[in-house]
Amino acid sequence: MAWETETASRPFSELSLDRMLETLPSKISHSPLTVPLSNGSTLTIPRRDLFDARFQLISQGTGDVESAESVELMSALQFLDNPSDLVPFIYEGGLKTWECSLDLAAYLSGINYGAKCTKTRILELGCGTTVPTLCILHDIFSSPPIEEREIHVHLQDYNASVLQLITIPNIILTWYHSSAAETCRSGELEDRVESTLSITPQLLDSFRKSLETYRIHIRLFSGSWENFDIGITGGSYNLVLTAETIYRLDSLPSLVRLMRSACLSDDHSGEYLCLVAAKAVYFGVGGGVAEFTQCVEATNQEARVETVLEKKSGVIRKVMSVRWL
Numbered sequence: 001m002a003w004e005t006e007t008a009s010r011p012f013s014e015l016s017l018d019r020m021l022e023t024l025p026s027k028i029s030h031s032p033l034t035v036p037l038s039n040g041s042t043l044t045i046p047r048r049d050l051f052d053a054r055f056q057l058i059s060q061g062t063g064d065v066e067s068a069e070s071v072e073l074m075s076a077l078q079f080l081d082n083p084s085d086l087v088p089f090i091y092e093g094g095l096k097t098w099e100c101s102l103d104l105a106a107y108l109s110g111i112n113y114g115a116k117c118t119k120t121r122i123l124e125l126g127c128g129t130t131v132p133t134l135c136i137l138h139d140i141f142s143s144p145p146i147e148e149r150e151i152h153v154h155l156q157d158y159n160a161s162v163l164q165l166i167t168i169p170n171i172i173l174t175w176y177h178s179s180a181a182e183t184c185r186s187g188e189l190e191d192r193v194e195s196t197l198s199i200t201p202q203l204l205d206s207f208r209k210s211l212e213t214y215r216i217h218i219r220l221f222s223g224s225w226e227n228f229d230i231g232i233t234g235g236s237y238n239l240v241l242t243a244e245t246i247y248r249l250d251s252l253p254s255l256v257r258l259m260r261s262a263c264l265s266d267d268h269s270g271e272y273l274c275l276v277a278a279k280a281v282y283f284g285v286g287g288g289v290a291e292f293t294q295c296v297e298a299t300n301q302e303a304r305v306e307t308v309l310e311k312k313s314g315v316i317r318k319v320m321s322v323r324w325l
C-alpha cells in the first residue's frame with residue numbers, strides 16, 4: 001500500500017483562547033448530548049446547537065471577503081447546511097459529533113481518566129465537538145480542585161472555524177453545567193431540552209478564574225496534521241486522543257506520524273496513552289481499522305494496536321490503544 005500520498009496542506013496555526021472568548025456572541029443555545037457509559041449509566045453534556053453557530057456566522061458577517069479567515073468562515077457556513085458531509089481538505093466534518101467520539105468518551109470515563117489525572121498533557125486531534133475532552137473536563141470540574149494538578153489541554157482541528165464556533169463554546173457549556181461554576185449560576189440549571197446561556201463579561205471572568213483554580217491550560221491549533229509543530233506546543237503528551245479521523249488513506253501517514261511523535265518526542269519519559277476511536281470500515285472513503293493498523297506498523301514495526309473497546313451493533317466500532325515501543 002502506498003502510504004506517502006500527498007495531501008492538500010493547511011498551515012499550522014495557534015488560535016488565541018482570549019481572542020476566541022472575546023468574539024463569542026452574547027448568547028449560546030445548546031441541547032443535551034447523551035453519552036452512554038460503560039457501566040450502563042449515561043452522562044449528559046450540553047452541546048452548542050448548529051443553528052446557533054450558523055446564526056453567529058450570519059450576524060457577524062464575514063468582513064474582508066479576501067481574508068483567509070473569511071474564506072474559512074464562508075466554507076463553514078456553506079457546510080453547516082449539510083454537516084454530515086465532509087469535503088476533503090476544505091471542511092473535514094468537525095461541526096457535528098461522530099459516534100465513535102462517544103465510544104472514546106465512554107472508555108475514558110470507564111478508566112476514570114478525568115478524576116484521576118494530575119500532571120497531564122492532553123492532545124485531542126481532529127477534535128471537532130471535542131466530546132472525549134468534554135467528558136474529561138466534566139470529571140475535573142465536578143470535583144474540588146487539587147493543588148498538585150496541572151492539566152494542559154491542546155485541541156486541534158483542521159478548520160479554525162470549528163474551534164471558534166463549536167469547540168470553545170462546548171467547553172464553556174461543560175464548565176457552566178459543572179459544580180465548578182455553581183457560584184456564578186443564579187439558580188438551578190434548567191432541565192430543558194433546549195436552553196440558552198448568556199455570555200457576559202462576568203461569566204467569562206469566572207470561566208477564566210476556574211481554569212486558573214483548576215490549573216487547566218487550554219491551547220487551540222488549526223491546520224493539517226502534517227504541519228502540526230510539537231516543538232511549538234511544548235513536546236510530548238501523556239494522552240493523545242482521536243475519534244473518526246482514520247477514514248481517508250491519504251491522511252493516514254501524517255496522522256500516524258503525528259500521534260507517534262506526540263507520544264514519544266523529545267526527552268519525554270512519562271507514561272502515555274494513545275487512543276483512537278474509529279469504525280472498522282469507512283465505506284466509499286477507503287480508510288478503516290485494518291488500514292490504520294497497517295499504517296502504524298509501516299511507520300513503526302514494533303508498534304502494537306490493541307482493541308480496548310468494541311461495539312458490534314451496525315458497523316463495527318472500536319477504541320484502540322497504540323503502543324509505539
Ligand SMILES: C[S@@+](CC[C@H](N)C(=O)[O-])C[C@H]1O[C@@H](n2cnc3c(N)ncnc32)[C@H](O)[C@@H]1O
Nearest residue numbers: 092093094097098101126128158224225243244
Ligand atoms: C469526521 S470529523 C470527526 C470529529 C470528531 N473527532 C468527532 O468524532 O466527532 C474528522 C476530524 O478530523 C480532522 N481532520 C481530518 N483530516 C485532517 C487533516 N488532514 N489534518 C488535520 N485535521 C484533519 C477534522 O478537523 C475533523 O474535525
